[in-house]
Amino acid sequence: MLSLQARVNSRVDPDWVAARYPYLRAVTVEGAEAIEHHGWKWWKKQDKDLSQLQLELIDIWHFILSELLLRNDNDEAIAQAQLLEQIRVDATRREIVFDARTYELHGLDLLNKLELLIGLSVSRRIELSLFAAIMEDCELTWTELYRQYVGKNVLNMFRQDKGYKEGSYLKSWHGREDNEYLVEIVQSLDPDAKDFADSLYAALQDAYPAA
Secondary structure, three states: HHHHHHHHHHOOOOOHHHOOOOOHHHHHHHHHHHHHHOOOOOOOOOOOHHHHHHHHHHHHHHHHHHHHHHHHOHHHHHHHHHHHHHHHHOOOOOOEEEOOOOEHHOOOOOOHHHHHHHHHHHOOOOOHHHHHHHHHHHHOHHHHHHHHHHHHHHHHHHHOOOOOOOOOOOEOOOOHEEEHHHHHHHOOOOOOOOOHHHHHHHHHHHHOOOE
């Protein structure tokens, strides 16, 4: 996933490391969008949209990976070692200290976890134990995170290759959004296959409307 993230970042901007984009700022915005998909307004009826919550987590994961790469000047090996070490350490962590207050993860509901994620991101902190707890609340396993992450990452690359930044990309294919095609294609492929990402890209290419 780190390799895929570095590749798409370079496709968006070859000088992305020097640009030092505020990836954790993006996490705060995506976290707020996740709160909207959960529903938080006590004065009206709202239903939690689980699929959209999962999609927001996938976007958040893109930016967390980007921040880890940026902090290590795009050295994937070092970023991977740090990521694995943080996952190992965070596997048993049940509380987070932030702003002189201790937060017990098991005692927080999803909305409060998302708020804590936003606060930590504003403070330029990454806490994978919190992210994992949010994933659990959103019924998202690490395997499914990987599947959906690769899917969205490849779609992002495909969009860039087809002129997304220039405004020439077609987001609607034969009356359906590209995300709908993505979901169907991802479910039809084996995420454990070594050519998973390449096969996904090829399938998107086959489905994309001819010029």
